[in-house]
Amino acid sequence: RLRYMQEHVQFLESFDPVTRLYNRKAMGEALEREIIRNFESQEKVYFLFIRLDLLRNLTIELGDDQRDQILIETANRLRQLLAVNHRLARISEGCFGLLLINKPEDVDLEQLVVSILDVIGQPIQLDNIQVQIAARIGITSYPEDGDQQFELIGRAEIAAKTARRQEQGWFYFQNIRDAQVKQKLELWQDLSAA
Secondary structure, eight states: OHHHHHHHHHHHHHBOTTTOSBOHHHHHHHHHHHHHHTTTTOOOEEEEEEEETTHHHHHHHHOHHHHHHHHHHHHHHHHHHSOTTOEEEEEETTEEEEEEOSOOTTSOHHHHHHHHHHHHHSOEEOSSOEEOOOEEEEEEEETTTOSSHHHHHHHHHHHHHHHHHTTOSEEEHHHHHHHHHHHHHHHHHHHHHO
8 A cells, every 4th residue: 555655646746647647847857858858959849838718617617527527538639649759748727738859840830739729629528518628829949939948838828828818729939029029129219219
């Protein structure tokens, strides 16, 4: 029994107990390893932050058990889309993280994102009802958007929130940065003219 408890504690250090995916800590470590591995070559490492819309509302209406069924079904659907060397994690209550390792040049990132949104949007049959959820995806890449795992994860989350505000399916963090630079340049020009 003690050995079982120790193994369970070790499992919880790296894995989410509901979906059996990596947790945020394990995803951060995997992302950090990829950044270090690609430091010399500066090859791109992509991270996707997948945020499920209205999951909290569904939890309030349906309860924790039904929420867990939604999360498990969503995780299973996402697993089927991914290559063996991709890493999928449950980052927080209604959020998943996806690390694309050694993304081949012939993989269309936007097509993968569309497929993810499509598979999440399919109806989910619960015990007595059918629910349909949607998601928003924020995308970051190393080295453009940061060289630390917390930067890439945090900025991808910001991009996902921006996608939700702008009612889009996905958003690149780079687009937010470009808009901020443009805004600062315009402000500087206006101040100079004044």
